[in-house]
Amino acid sequence: MQQGPLRTSRRTLLTVTATAVAAAAAGTGPAFTAHAQEAPEVTRTPQGSSDRNHKDRALRRIIARMSLEEKVGQLFVSRVYGESATDPAQADIDLNLAQLGVRSAAELIEKYHVGGIIYFVWAHNVREPHQIADLSNGLQDAALGQDTPIPLLISTDQEHGIVCRVGKPATLMPGAMALGANGSRSDARRAARIAGRELAAVGIRQNYAPVADVNVNPGNIVIGVRSFGADPEAVAGLVTAQVDGYQGAGIVSTAKHFPGHGDTENDSHFELPWIHHTREQLEELDLPPFKAAIRAGIDSIMTAHIVVPALDPNEDPATLSHPILTGVLREQLGYDGVVVTDALDMKGVRTKYGDDRVPVLALKAGVDQLLNPPKLDVAWNAVLNAVKSGELTEERLDESILRILRLKDKLGLFDDPHTTHRAVDRTVGVRAHRKAAEKIADETTTLLVNKDRVLPLAPRRTPNVLVAGVDPASPSGTTGPPTTVFTAALTGLGFTATALSTGTAPSAAKIDEAVAAAAGKDAVVVLTSNVSATSSQRTLVSRLAATGVPVVAIAVNRPYDVARLPDAKAVLAAYSWTDTELEAAARVIAGTSPKGRLPVPVQDPDDPATTLYAIGYGLSY
Numbered sequence: 001m002q003q004g005p006l007r008t009s010r011r012t013l014l015t016v017t018a019t020a021v022a023a024a025a026a027g028t029g030p031a032f033t034a035h036a037q038e039a040p041e042v043t044r045t046p047q048g049s050s051d052r053n054h055k056d057r058a059l060r061r062i063i064a065r066m067s068l069e070e071k072v073g074q075l076f077v078s079r080v081y082g083e084s085a086t087d088p089a090q091a092d093i094d095l096n097l098a099q100l101g102v103r104s105a106a107e108l109i110e111k112y113h114v115g116g117i118i119y120f121v122w123a124h125n126v127r128e129p130h131q132i133a134d135l136s137n138g139l140q141d142a143a144l145g146q147d148t149p150i151p152l153l154i155s156t157d158q159e160h161g162i163v164c165r166v167g168k169p170a171t172l173m174p175g176a177m178a179l180g181a182n183g184s185r186s187d188a189r190r191a192a193r194i195a196g197r198e199l200a201a202v203g204i205r206q207n208y209a210p211v212a213d214v215n216v217n218p219g220n221i222v223i224g225v226r227s228f229g230a231d232p233e234a235v236a237g238l239v240t241a242q243v244d245g246y247q248g249a250g251i252v253s254t255a256k257h258f259p260g261h262g263d264t265e266n267d268s269h270f271e272l273p274w275i276h277h278t279r280e281q282l283e284e285l286d287l288p289p290f291k292a293a294i295r296a297g298i299d300s301i302m303t304a305h306i307v308v309p310a311l312d313p314n315e316d317p318a319t320l321s322h323p324i325l326t327g328v329l330r331e332q333l334g335y336d337g338v339v340v341t342d343a344l345d346m347k348g349v350r351t352k353y354g355d356d357r358v359p360v361l362a363l364k365a366g367v368d369q370l371l372n373p374p375k376l377d378v379a380w381n382a383v384l385n386a387v388k389s390g391e392l393t394e395e396r397l398d399e400s401i402l403r404i405l406r407l408k409d410k411l412g413l414f415d416d417p418h419t420t421h422r423a424v425d426r427t428v429g430v431r432a433h434r435k436a437a438e439k440i441a442d443e444t445t446t447l448l449v450n451k452d453r454v455l456p457l458a459p460r461r462t463p464n465v466l467v468a469g470v471d472p473a474s475p476s477g478t479t480g481p482p483t484t485v486f487t488a489a490l491t492g493l494g495f496t497a498t499a500l501s502t503g504t505a506p507s508a509a510k511i512d513e514a515v516a517a518a519a520g521k522d523a524v525v526v527l528t529s530n531v532s533a534t535s536s537q538r539t540l541v542s543r544l545a546a547t548g549v550p551v552v553a554i555a556v557n558r559p560y561d562v563a564r565l566p567d568a569k570a571v572l573a574a575y576s577w578t579d580t581e582l583e584a585a586a587r588v589i590a591g592t593s594p595k596g597r598l599p600v601p602v603q604d605p606d607d608p609a610t611t612l613y614a615i616g617y618g619l620s621y
Helices: 007-026 048-064 068-074 090-100 105-112 129-144 176-182 185-201 232-248 279-286 288-295 322-332 358-365 376-389 394-410 421-427 431-441 482-492 508-518 536-546 559-564 579-589
Strands: 076-078 116-118 153-156 158-160 252-258 300-303 338-340 446-450 464-469 496-501 523-528 551-555 570-573 602-604 607-613
Touching (some): 048 394, 068 376, 076 376, 105 376, 129 421, 158 185, 176 232, 185 421, 279 288, 358 376, 464 482, 464 536, 482 496, 482 579, 496 508, 508 536, 523 536, 536 551, 559 602, 570 579
Parallel strands (some): 464 496
Antiparallel strands (some): 446 570
16 A cells, blocks of 8 residues: 655655746756656646746646646545545445555556545545544645656535535534625625635635526425525525635635536436426526636636537537537636536446446546546546547547646646645634624524514514424534434523424424423424425314424425415524524524525416415514
8 A cells, every 4th residue: 555755755846847937937947757656736826827827837747747647636535434545434445446446546646647536425425624634635745756747627516505525513504595695795704615615624625516597496305405596696606605715725726517407306316307498598508607617717617417409409418518508607708617517426427337337437527636436446447448549539538538637737736735733723613704694594484474573582472383394314424413403402592492303304293292292382393304295294284283383394305395384483594404504593583683595486386387485585573
């Protein structure tokens, strides 16, 4: 197993290389050899076209010294199991061997020369901040120990809300639709700036956020509350704010999922969705947030595994579509930044072509980074063989590698890609960040129904509260369960609260248990999630309401639940079941005036042409 160089050696390499690359760029010194051990150094943030050309010459000299295998690897961003780059637990070694053919992350980097690593909760990469920082440093050590030492771009999906990989004690911000309900671009920017600083502190320098999809379909199960809303202009403004926030914090921001995943009812993780918008509808609804992100200088854009016949009559997924990625994104919209695929292990991109064709077709379509293929060896060798056979040219690979290296240069990774425990302690989950998250969250909770002014509740007047409902799994593994968190929040506000988890599909016996538990209570709070026409969550709310105890429903996922819960005395939208948003909703129930406004319309489910609650609707006290 290869060990990375010691910290003292690493800094020596970086210092030596700084002089070497500067000389190479100026043409006054020797270029790198293919087996140089120094990490290539380039100055941060080019200023103007002259500086850009100067930097590009230096980066091209690095690319020219890379082997074909190294070039292929630089295009891939892979998962890897374990908390350590060199010494993972045995269970993680077994998973790595089974899926990747290596024992550790260091071996993965040595074998495939990957340009990036993506962190996941289920891959055991993100247990706590110091461990994440140590893993990031270990990965960078392994990258700098290669024949052509190029730092990694370490990434994750830290959208916040219902998609969040790095959990407590990191600061957890409201998710996108909650920020849409808040409506403040300043708050959206601040949330991203704080989140970006905390990611950078643990060594994660590319975030697959913000979501730029305009959620115009209430049945959209894969995007939903991950979107800022249904108004393209409002979404564009919040996307722009978050791009500024993330990139101002020193990380790469990624707008996703191009050309827009907001009007699908199928989940591209499991099947291939279609968007049937006309070209005019795409221009009006789907593309504005991406255009805004490009104007804001977005670093990277993620593709969608969706079919858009209006843009590609060949009906290829957008990820593999030259008309969409090159014709629309590159040529029509003028985007020359990094294009990254959505995860290539998703079924949506694997339904039409095999795993050996997908990465090659993605590169031919205009992609730069190939994210998390299901079988790295198959994908890596497919690209390698495509170059050797002439299907792909080495010059085509060089184009994408140059874009990727520009990003690494911009971030200062060639200077030093490492972080420290001191940076973690001074940044991650600090009190100022937590207070900011609380303040932003207090502007998000939306009150939709308040019959007989049942809200707010008061500890002296209505002290005894039952909290029932759903307990979805924590996105980061560090929060929840929601009914317990909400009960604790009410208790902290002076109520006597009791939790009873009834689930997303409560049985008749569980509903009976909840009805019995409601006896003698002053109010019942029911957390709901994606209530359908046949959902037994509706029965739960109706049976509880029939007891005569006031029922307050809180939609902890999509806000459309309100249309299915006519028996509730009050209905609020929290837009997520994470602690930050649940605690904000508890404060609203206890008397904080609700300030959120719907960022999507809620239609009558039996007559979709009828809008029950329009965009911008929301009650206050």
